Every structure is written in C-alpha cells, then in structure tokens.
Amino acid sequence: xxxxxxxxxxxxxxxxxxxxxxxxxxxxxxxxxxxxxxxxxxxxxxxxxxxxxxxxxxxxxxxxxxxxxxxxxxxxxxxxxxxxxxxxxxxxxxxxxxxxxxxxxxxxxxxxxxxxxxxxxxxxxxxxxxxxxxxxxxxxxxxxxxxxxxxxxxxxxxxxxxxxxxxxxxxxxxxxxxxxxxxxxxxxxxxxxxxxxxxxxxxxxxxxxxxxxxxxxxxxxxxxxxxxxxxxxxxxxxxxxxxxxxxxxxxxxxxxxxxxxxxxxxxxxxxxxxxxxxxxxxxxxxxxxxxx
Amino acid sequence: xxxxxxxxxxxxxxxxxxxxxxxxxxxxxxxxxxxxxxxxxxxxxxxxxxxxxxxxxxxxxxxxxxxxxxxxxxxxxxxxxxxxxxxxxxxxxxxxxxxxxxxxxxxxxxxxxxxxxxxxxxxxxxxxxxxxxxxxxxxxxxxxxxxxxxxxxxxxxxxxxxxxxxxxxxxxxxxxxxxxxxxxxxxxxxxxxxxxxxxxxxxxxxxxxxxxxxxxxxxxxxxxxxxxx
Ligand code: SF4
Ligand code: SF4
Numbered sequence: 474x475x476x477x478x479x480x481x482x483x484x485x486x487x488x489x490x491x492x493x494x495x496x497x498x499x500x501x502x503x504x505x506x507x508x509x510x511x512x513x514x515x516x517x518x519x520x521x522x523x524x525x526x527x528x529x530x531x532x533x534x535x536x537x538x539x540x541x542x543x544x545x546x547x548x549x550x551x552x553x554x555x556x557x558x559x560x561x562x563x564x565x566x567x568x569x570x571x572x573x574x575x576x577x578x579x580x581x582x583x584x585x586x587x588x589x590x591x592x593x594x595x596x597x598x599x600x601x602x603x604x605x606x607x608x609x610x611x612x613x614x615x616x617x618x619x620x621x622x623x624x625x626x627x628x629x630x631x632x633x634x635x636x637x638x639x640x641x642x643x644x645x646x647x648x649x650x651x652x653x654x655x656x657x658x659x660x661x662x663x664x665x666x667x668x669x670x671x672x673x674x675x676x677x678x679x680x681x682x683x684x685x686x687x688x689x690x691x692x693x694x695x696x697x698x699x700x701x702x703x704x705x706x707x708x709x710x711x712x713x714x715x716x717x718x719x720x721x722x723x724x725x726x727x728x729x730x731x732x733x734x735x736x737x738x739x740x741x742x743x744x745x746x747x748x749x750x751x752x753x754x755x756x757x758x759x760x761x762x763x764x765x
Numbered sequence: 766x767x768x769x770x771x772x773x774x775x776x777x778x779x780x781x782x783x784x785x786x787x788x789x790x791x792x793x794x795x796x797x798x799x800x801x802x803x804x805x806x807x808x809x810x811x812x813x814x815x816x817x818x819x820x821x822x823x824x825x826x827x828x829x830x831x832x833x834x835x836x837x838x839x840x841x842x843x844x845x846x847x848x849x850x851x852x853x854x855x856x857x858x859x860x861x862x863x864x865x866x867x868x869x870x871x872x873x874x875x876x877x878x879x880x881x882x883x884x885x886x887x888x889x890x891x892x893x894x895x896x897x898x899x900x901x902x903x904x905x906x907x908x909x910x911x912x913x914x915x916x917x918x919x920x921x922x923x924x925x926x927x928x929x930x931x932x933x934x935x936x937x938x939x940x941x942x943x944x945x946x947x948x949x950x951x952x953x954x955x956x957x958x959x960x961x962x963x964x965x966x967x968x969x970x971x972x973x974x975x976x977x978x979x980x981x982x983x984x985x986x987x988x989x990x991x992x993x994x
Contacts, residue, residue, distance in 0.1 A: 485904035486866045513881040513900040527928060531881035581887055 476598065477544035478506035479535060481554035482514050483703035488551070488730070490747035491703065495550050495595065495732035501739040502603055502611065509539045509547065517553065518670070519560040526574055532561035533575055537586040546591045548598055550732065552628035552702035555594040559635045562592065594629065594637050595732075596645055596701065605652045613740035615654025619762050621734075622658050622695035623647050624686065626705045627666050646699060649731065653738035662689035667708040680715045683708050687716070687726055696758055697727040699734060706730060711752040727755035737764060774840040791818050791833035791844060805848035811835045814918030817890070819925075820844035830888040830922035850921030852932040857939070864947040866905030873936050876902055878929035885923035885933055891916045895923045895933050902936055910937060911944035 476499070484492040496506050512535050520528035535558065539547050549555040565571050566588045576585050599608060623646030630636040630643055638645035643664075647657035665686055668679025687709060690698055700706050710728040717723050728751070737743055743765045748756055759765045772787040776794055785794035792806055807815030816833035823841025833846060855872045862868045869876055876899060885895035898913035914937035923933045961967070977985065 480904075482904040485906065511897060513896065514879065514903050516880065527880050527882055530883075534881050534883070579883070581883055 479547045481551045488703040490750045491730040494736040498736035515554045515557045519557045529561040532558045556628040558592045609652040619655040620696045621655045622690035624700045660693035662686040667705045683712045684716045725753040727753045777843040779845045794838045805846040809834045814920040817847045817920035831890045864943040884926045888922045888926040910940040
C-alpha cells in the first residue's frame, strides 16, 4: 500500500536516519512511504496566538497541496509535524472566518483548501492499519534482552484531542517495543518535556530536564530511550555531553528513533550512516545484545 | 493624412498624475512624463533587475511587483519605483563552505523564519516559486533551490514584501554558487575552454571586438553562430 508521507525539514537534515530507517522498515512491511511534492515546513511549533493567522498558513498549505496531489491523508514520522499540522488544521477548520481569510490569502494555489484530509502519525498506522500482530510475525531479529524506555514527550499525547493514545497513560510505544521482542520499561518521566527549544536560549533548562528524564529511565534499568521527535532526540542525545559536565558520574545512554529499531527487528542491517547521526554511539549496546 | 492621435492613459507616478501614451512600459511612461532616470533603470530588456517597481491597478486590491521595462501601464495605475533594497549580505569564502543546510544556518539564520505565506512568490516579477526555493533551502536541498531560483534577477521585491524579513535572493545566489562549485556535474569542456582562454586563444578576437563601433558590434552579435552540440 502507498502511504502519502509528509517528512518535515529535520528528517531531511539532522534526522535523515529517522526517515531512512522508516522508509526501509515500511518497505519490509510491504508499504511505500510516498513523499508528497512541494511541501513546506509545517511551521514547527503550533502558534498559541489566535489572531495571527500567518503562523498557521504553512500547515494549511501542506494539507492543500497534498489534496491537490490526490491524497486524502498524510502520514508523519516527526511528532512535532504531527502535532502542528493537526492543531493548525483544527484551529482553522473550527472558525469559518479564519477559514475564509486563509482561503482568500492563498489565492495563488491551484485549488482551495477543503478541510477533507487527515493527518496520522506512523504509530497509528502501524498499530491500527498494519496491526501490531502482523508486524510481530515479521520480526526476524527480535530485540531480546534489550530494555527500552519509551519516551513520549509532549507532542504525541498533548493536547488530548490529538493524543495518539491515552494522553495520561499511553502504552502505544511500549506495546510496539514488545512486539519487536524488547522489554518495555515503564519509568516516571516518559511524558515529561525535554526542554524543547529552550535548548537554544536557556540551555541549562534543557540540560536539567534531559538529565531528569534520562536518570529516571536509567534508575528503571533502561538500556536505551526510544522516541519519535527529532527535537527530543536532539536534546536527549546531544545534551548528554553537557549533562556529563554538570552531573558527575552520569553514564551515557543511547537514544533511538523507533523506526531504527523497527528496521533492525525486521531484519534490516543496521546502517553506519544511522550511527553517524547519533551523539551517543548505539553500537556497543547493539553488539553487546548481539543484535548486529 | 494627419497622424492618428495616440490614445493616452492616466497614471499616478509616486502619487502625481500624468497622462502617458497607451501601451508604454513604465520606464517609457516615466520618461515621457519628464523623469530623468538615473537609478531604477538598467538594461531595458528584463535581464538586469534594476527597475523593480510596485504598482496597483484600478479596481484591484493587489499590490503587484514588476520590472518597469517589462510592465505596460494601464489606465489608473499607481506606481512607484524601488531603485534599491537594503539587504542582509554576509561575506563568505566559497572554498570554505559546505553545500548543505549548516551553511545557511550560519550565514543566513533568518531564512528559517519563513512562515510559508507565499507573499514573495506573489511579488516576484519573474514568476519564480520563491517560497518553494526558500523552503528547499530550509530542508537543505541546495540543488532544488538553485534550480528554482535560476531566473532570479535580484530585483529585491520578494525581500521587501517578506513578513519574516528574509533576503531570499541573497540566499538563492549562495545556493547557486554552492551548486556550481560542489554539486553540479563537472564539465570537461569548461576545463578545456578555460585552459584555451588562459593560453590566449581568443585574445586576438577579443581585441577586434573591443575596437568595433556600436553598430558593427551589434551586427556581429546578432549574426553570431550558436553551436549547440
Ligand atoms: S526571487 Fe526575488 S529578487 Fe529574484 S526576481 Fe523574484 S522577486 Fe526579484
Ligand atoms: S514572503 Fe518570506 S515568510 Fe513568506 S513565504 Fe516568502 S520567504 Fe517565507
């Protein structure tokens, strides 16, 4: 099956291993992620101001262009794109005045935005459409003895209207990790914010947040963390250098995109180019568990 | 037979009303009205980008951008020229740059402020998909940005209209430079020709051209043989 796919900017740069592993894993599952043409950045962060429509144009333009290309749904991998596209859509769709203003403003596009398009996160596709039971049968390299901490962060579960699972006690990632053969570990900080963009202006805030999250996972005996957000992945992985300086005795812990583990469990070889984009080298762990 | 009287149209140039012959371009209309253009005019052929002009037409709410030498006046048009656009223009050494998104993060961090409003595309007199090349840069697709922006004449209208205060054309120029230096297929013919030039193969011919008068030069230009292999 072809799945219309919206990548978002980071997956074309710092998180290209996220995209690459997703495309390859989906191929093994018999599905093609078909990248929509002429997409624009989703706007990155959903704007909370309700009188600046300009900040919602990017999301709506993507939905309009996807529709123009014949798609009535879009799949995202990045939690932030998923969240922003859906929330801007809901915001614009819910107010006829806003809808009219946005439609009028986008007169250069070939069609008008008609609201009739859905945005899904790949997790929902894996669970509800492809089904975890089906994936489980295709696991050739079970991630046995790997103790993994699912990290949801904010964007997959908040606000609750757009949560990919129960917004307070989600298990969709843990269930996924279990079908891959891993041990999914629950730990208290899996829904905490990583500090997000504070990393640019007040790095110490993100360093502290990430330390607390990683430490919480380590105390629960996780071998690694699993996420679907490039910003969370950046903070949790790349800030470990700073954490080491700040918190004496801190030992590094690898951070994976869920698609890397999916591809690996489905029998795809781990690729060197994926490792290059990790700050904490995941290879020693994967070798130790005899997964590569 | 008496010459038929040319039909005139009314135009507002920087707010002042003039009657100019119908069918004039903005440049010829301005000259007809008595303006002596020292800035805001260049090649008069639509190539140089010096004559950026903004205008509104009667009954249309849209603020349009055009090249004064290519845009024909219409009755009731209000226009003003934009001879210069102050722009962010970092200095860089192309040899020290890499053809990826990190270069833009360092030299043009403002490009990441784009909100995808497409105002730049609406303003561009060259019909370039300006927003799409900006977006290509944001995701590090230098080749696509270079390709989409190929016809840019650096008129500056996009940058003037951008709510995110991005200088699109300077970004695009860098993209094309990076593409030319690092990403495009290397041409053995170019290497050969550069060698021939430095060895003086065309010196004599160049000297001959330099000594020609305007008329002879123009004739030679239009009679030239174009070899496409
Ligand atoms: S891209 Fe900008 S500078 Fe280039 S021609 Fe279009 S409006 Fe002018
Ligand atoms: S005008 Fe500026 S903000 Fe709007 S699409 Fe163009 S570059 Fe982006």
